[in-house]
Amino acid sequence: WWAATSNFGVLRREGGRWVPHEAVNARLGDQHVRHIVWRASGDVWVATARGVTALRDGTFESLAITLPAGLTAAYALIESSATEMWVAGAGGIAVGDGSSWRLMTEADGLAGATVYSLARAADGAVWAGGSEGIAMLPAGGAWRRFNVSNGLLSEETNSHGLLPLP
Numbered sequence: 001w002w003a004a005t006s007n008f009g010v011l012r013r014e015g016g017r018w019v020p021h022e023a024v025n026a027r028l029g030d031q032h033v034r035h036i037v038w039r040a041s042g043d044v045w046v047a048t049a050r051g052v053t054a055l056r057d058g059t060f061e062s063l064a065i066t067l068p069a070g071l072t073a074a075y076a077l078i079e080s081s082a083t084e085m086w087v088a089g090a091g092g093i094a095v096g097d098g099s100s101w102r103l104m105t106e107a108d109g110l111a112g113a114t115v116y117s118l119a120r121a122a123d124g125a126v127w128a129g130g131s132e133g134i135a136m137l138p139a140g141g142a143w144r145r146f147n148v149s150n151g152l153l154s155e156e157t158n159s160h161g162l163l164p165l166p
Helices: none
Strands: 002-004 010-014 017-020 033-038 044-048 051-055 073-079 085-090 092-096 101-104 115-120 126-130 133-137 144-146
Touching: 002 033, 044 073, 044 085, 051 073, 085 115, 092 115
Parallel strands: 033 073, 073 115
Antiparallel strands: 002 010, 010 017, 033 044, 044 051, 073 085, 085 092, 092 101, 115 126, 126 133, 133 144
8 A cells, every 4th residue: 555645755554554665755856745646557657746757667767757838736647548648737637648748728628727636437538626616528529617607516626536436
């Protein structure tokens, strides 16, 4: 088990107690960890207040991840496919295919300039919780926004505040 912390990087469960994961924390640009994703490849991606660090499976070798201009902090990650990662944060959502990134912003249909959470539903839709509501991108469709005008009680969402139900 690993745990993301806001002050101590990544902790791991060892011998019935939580201890700092020294091999991982030494490679992070920041100890304020917001999200961890294990990719199908075995690589581990860690989102922090300063960006994303990717670590090679088993060796914890750091992989260079340079996010596009406009995304200034990382809050949430999802692996869309073996070659595509989504990084949400201050500035929108960066979608990377292994060789380049494209940035989606509020102008593309996101619910606010900051996206705090991402979730993929069983039907393939991506849900994004933002600073001005929730947006949903159906497979092959366009973003649809939800806010107080169409049913939400409040517009700003929490980090990892989305949970797709079966």
